[in-house]
Amino acid sequence: MPTNAELFVRAQRVIPGGVNSPVRAFRAVGGTPRFITRAEGAYLWDAEGRRYIDYIGSWGPMILGHGHPAVLEAVRKAAADGFSFGAPTEREVELAEAIIALVPGVEQLRLVSSGTEAGMSALRLARGVTGRSKIVKFEGCYHGHADALLVKAGSGLATFGHPTSAGVPPEVVQHTLVLEYNNLAQVEEVFATQGREIACVMIEPIAGNMNFVRAAVPFMKRLRELCTAHGALLVFDEVMTGFRVALGGAHGVYAKALPGFRPDLWVFGKVIGGGMPLAAFGGPREMMSQLAPLGPVYQAGTLSGNPVATACGLATLREISRPGYFEALAARTKALVEGLTAAARRAGVPFVGDSEGGMFGFFFPRSASEGLPQNYGAVMATDKERFNRFFHAMLERGVYLAPALYEAGFVSSAHGEADIAATLQAAGEALRA
Numbered sequence: 314m315p316t317n318a319e320l321f322v323r324a325q326r327v328i329p330g331g332v333n334s335p336v337r338a339f340r341a342v343g344g345t346p347r348f349i350t351r352a353e354g355a356y357l358w359d360a361e362g363r364r365y366i367d368y369i370g371s372w373g374p375m376i377l378g379h380g381h382p383a384v385l386e387a388v389r390k391a392a393a394d395g396f397s398f399g400a401p402t403e404r405e406v407e408l409a410e411a412i413i414a415l416v417p418g419v420e421q422l423r424l425v426s427s428g429t430e431a432g433m434s435a436l437r438l439a440r441g442v443t444g445r446s447k448i449v450k451f452e453g454c455y456h457g458h459a460d461a462l463l464v465k466a467g468s469g470l471a472t473f474g475h476p477t478s479a480g481v482p483p484e485v486v487q488h489t490l491v492l493e494y495n496n497l498a499q500v501e502e503v504f505a506t507q508g509r510e511i512a513c514v515m516i517e518p519i520a521g522n523m524n525f526v527r528a529a530v531p532f533m534k535r536l537r538e539l540c541t542a543h544g545a546l547l548v549f550d551e552v553m554t555g556f557r558v559a560l561g562g563a564h565g566v567y568a569k570a571l572p573g574f575r576p577d578l579w580v581f582g583k584v585i586g587g588g589m590p591l592a593a594f595g596g597p598r599e600m601m602s603q604l605a606p607l608g609p610v611y612q613a614g615t616l617s618g619n620p621v622a623t624a625c626g627l628a629t630l631r632e633i634s635r636p637g638y639f640e641a642l643a644a645r646t647k648a649l650v651e652g653l654t655a656a657a658r659r660a661g662v663p664f665v666g667d668s669e670g671g672m673f674g675f676f677f678p679r680s681a682s683e684g685l686p687q688n689y690g691a692v693m694a695t696d697k698e699r700f701n702r703f704f705h706a707m708l709e710r711g712v713y714l715a716p717a718l719y720e721a722g723f724v725s726s727a728h729g730e731a732d733i734a735a736t737l738q739a740a741g742e743a744l745r746a
């Protein structure tokens with residue numbers, strides 16, 4: 314049986330960095346990535362036969378845990394009927410109907426295969442609908458790796474961003490404005506000076522790609538007002554938060570605080586595929602009908618609405634729609650964060666954490682007086698060495714956390730009380746490591 318280290322050496326010969334998505338390489342924390350052979354419920358097993366309690370859940374999709382019997386059965390059945398047809402199926406319609414029923418405001422939906430594809434397509438649609446070019450995004454929010462979205466802030470607010478990746482020409486990001494998350498003054502200024510040129514503002518309403526950072530309610534409220542006043546679309550990237558922080562996603566969370574609140578377009582992924590490649594974007598019929606074949610905005614995909622993926626997504630949505638599901642998941646996640654906070658207090662380690670539904674985050678601030686970070690800069694200023702030590706100490710104790718301090722964590726409904734207790738026991742030791 315090859316070890317993780319042997320597999321990593323072999324992988325690096327044929328795959329750049331040995332991985333098919335960079336964060337898996339453990340570059341942020343150092344060490345050898347675990348090669349996973351199998352998963353069940355709340356657990357992963359690596360190539361060396363070691364078991365881990367999984368708090369990544371494939372970065373969000375595995376909300377039911379791994380290998381949920383009803384989902385497995387749906388996938389088996391669908392696979393037996395055919396992997397892909399390149400023609401419409403009833404199941405795609407069912408999935409669209411299921412999502413629409415859960416998210417008020419979404420009237421039509423197009424299914425795609427990845428969050429990147431969904432975000433990129435929503436952006437094109439927003440530009441097509443408004444006839445404008447400029448887009449606003451926030452530092453620390455990830456919307457997939459489309460060229461126009463791989464941007465960091467320029468030197469001044471009025472200037473355009475710089476590509477964060479080689480291979481992205483400056484001209485391609487010249488219409489992308491990057492602002493600080495939760496910074497209302499910057500948003501006000503950009504709208505005051507360029508409001509009529511902005512096609513859309515794209516945001517992770519609860520950001521999960523700079524650990525876990527909520528957009529403040531007053532910030533979201535004003536963002537909505539400014540978009541409406543200037544004819545710009547507010548695009549909610551709910552690839553991570555959708556069907557994860559609540560059944561209605563982050564939109565549901567903000568609509569509780571702001572009655573009647575809704576974005577203009579939504580981007581979904583992760584949970585809606587239940588672990589299969591599936592994502593979507595949607596909104597009001599009037600906007601969605603601008604897409605081909607009805608309208609002038611082109612968008613297509615060979616495997617879009619794949620019959621096996623849609624079966625997996627549908628079965629997953631059915632399970633998480635059961636009464637009481639999210640209450641139980643949220644309570645378990647909250648118990649984890651509260652337990653970690655208590656363990657850190659006992660160990661005398663500065664620590665702050667937060668959660669919503671089945672998504673959580675925690676930070677090691679550099680001083681005990683600091684609260685939850687509100688933007689990317691504040692997240693990256695937290696104690697990286699402490700996080701890395703904690704990550705490895707937990708991994709050694711059979712708890713698999715995200716291998717970077719800027720990633721969120723995920724609890725599934727397969728995580729039992731005993732798993733949380735074992736995690737807290739490990740944390741008590743790891744915090745002293």
Ligand SMILES: *Cc1c(COP(=O)(O)O)cnc(C)c1O
Pocket residue numbers: 426427428429430432455456457458517521522550551552553582583592
């Ligand atoms: C994961 C993620 C994406 C990209 O989805 P992929 O399926 O990895 O392309 C986009 N937006 C957010 C908020 C995400 O978390």
